[in-house]
Amino acid sequence: GAGVSQSPSNKVTEKGKDVELRCDPISGHTALYWYRQRLGQGLEFLIYFQGNSAPDKSGLPSDRFSAERTGESVSTLTIQRTQQEDSAVYLCASSSLGGTSRYEQYFGPGTRLTVT
């Protein structure tokens, strides 16, 4: 594909409901990252995938958050029993292997999550 895509672009949910956010990385990119960005804030690292394994889950804020990835393609971030403090833009990025280009992250447009 042309770039990283994320769906939905916007999600409004009631407190206590579960939500699932999807990320389609650039084809061939083995690394995939999830970040959270609250309004006016920087990017908060959530989780990193190399292929379908996650060597670093340290950024997941609580056990309500989980993520999985199928092979080197789609990833889903699931938030269970959503809380109002989960409201943010969730960004996904991917990068390729090989030289320093593996550090160049290509970001999707994000999913804006609003918990009411």
Place this chain on the structure above:
Amino acid sequence: SQKIEQNSEALNIQEGKTATLTCNYTNYSPAYLQWYRQDPGRGPVFLLLIRENEKEKRKERLKVTFDTTLKQSLFHITASQPADSATYLCASISGGYQKVTFGTGTKLQVIP
């Protein structure tokens, strides 16, 4: 704990001048530093990467420096234009699996 900070939340400069943004890190030694641009409602876009053993890197009107003594990176935009107005994020890469840590960003406004 390791920390990466961008000192200015916002910076206003006149068109044509050089904008200089600062990124400082503490309690660790990243192998690489990166700079990204983020426009409102969009994901960040990669601009430049610099290694710890490089002093300076350039790309068109952009220049990045990496000073391991000061633990600082400077990001310069020369001959700034209103289209350069955006939030600029620095990011460090460190650790065994090359963890990426982002600063909070500096919002640059170039005034015509």
